[in-house]
Amino acid sequence: MNKDRPISLAGLRGFVLAARQGSFTKAAEELCLTQSALSRQIQALESELGERLFVRTTRVLKLTEAGAKLEKVAVAMLDQLDGCVSQIRRGSAKKRVTISSFSSFISMWLIPRLGALHAAHPDIDLHFQATDRFVDLDTEDVDVAIRYCTPDTLPSTGQVLTREEIYPVGSNTVAANIEPGLDKAFDPEGQTLLLQESTTSLYPWSAWATWLPDTATAETTKSLRFTNHDQIIQATMLGQGVALGRHVLIEYFVESGLLRRLSPVGIVPPQAYCLLVSERAKAVPEVELFIEWLKSEIRIGNASPQ
Structure with missing residues (x-):
């Protein structure tokens, strides 16, 4: 046996689970393997190391001294690996931003302008909820709400986006x-x-x-x-x-x-278009990007001649 050769990692997760569960059977169930298949993986790992990793008894599965050393390092390594994989998967997935507003604003204001936003940021997954109801941003799965209301009815965290004629x-x-x-x-x-x-x-x-x-x-x-x-x-x-x-x-x-x-005569109502953002979403980069785009488009509209 070449003592300098790196071991195969195939049975390492099964070894850690068996040590944690104190049972090959329970560890095999968690890995969706048969008990005999997991036992073969552990035996192959022991063969590569040239050391027994478990003391096998009829009642309980205990780690040997070599097994305890390996478990300490393997647990930390697998935790780090799982964390890295999770970050990679989250990074490759589309970032969903949920926006609640009334149907006319979504169909008449948002949809005609979304092409440029999608072209610049194709990884953002925008989800629109059309409702006249004032959603509860603390309890509902909504990041941003755009409402038409009088500014004095807004919570302190709300912002007036624009008024209209x-x-x-x-x-x-x-x-x-x-x-x-x-x-x-x-x-x-x-x-x-x-x-x-x-x-x-x-x-x-x-x-x-x-x-x-x-x-x-x-x-x-x-x-x-x-x-x-x-x-x-x-x-x-x-x-x-x-x-x-x-x-x-x-x-x-x-x-x-x-x-x-058809006429220069118009009315400016007391209501305004207002923005509310969920506390949990305020630091999310994709939400910040959407809000920045929203405000920029509204500024452009306000600067246009009527």
Whole structure:
């Protein structure tokens, strides 16, 4: 036997488990091996070392002096190896960032802008949860929440991202049939008004009655009603009527020429787009990167002419 030749590592994990469990049978079960297969691995290891590693009795499995020396080093080595493997696996896996927001913000603001973020950082796995509910960042699996609310309702850790202006919009076809020039308030007479249901109590500015000269006109004007703002804007771009657009959400479509502003008159509501970040996610590099990108895109939007 060449005493300088390194030993095979094949049976080392089985040896450590057998020493820890005090049983070949239990160690074999943990390794999904038969007891005889593990015994052969230990015997091969003993043969390579030229020393017995266990004192085998009918009741208990005990380490010899040589076995105790090997176990001390082997445990530390395997722990270090397992830690290294875990780091490598985590490093090669995509880093998931979970973002919660309302569906219109995800579909109208985030999705049109995600291409550049994905191209620059393909390893980030973005997971979007569309909900109007205020999620609990302490107990739910959410890293970042983007909400539309009044700043005074935010927790102390929340941040205001941006406010916005509300104004009438229409498709190019509809706009072509409306008196040109953005020099006066929009007159919706003869137009189909696109409305969002169940929002006027929270957001009174979303009701066309706020913009019309009298209540009677609001009640007699043709209208179509939808649940979400993204549905309203899709119908608007298809020429099915005119809508009250929320600048932050429709900015991309206005700049792309799919929508046209119909009046210089607008309303700035008390609500704002606000950011909340889970405490456990604040130091995560991928979360920091997403937030940096989000704020940068919003700054670009705020700098663009409306």
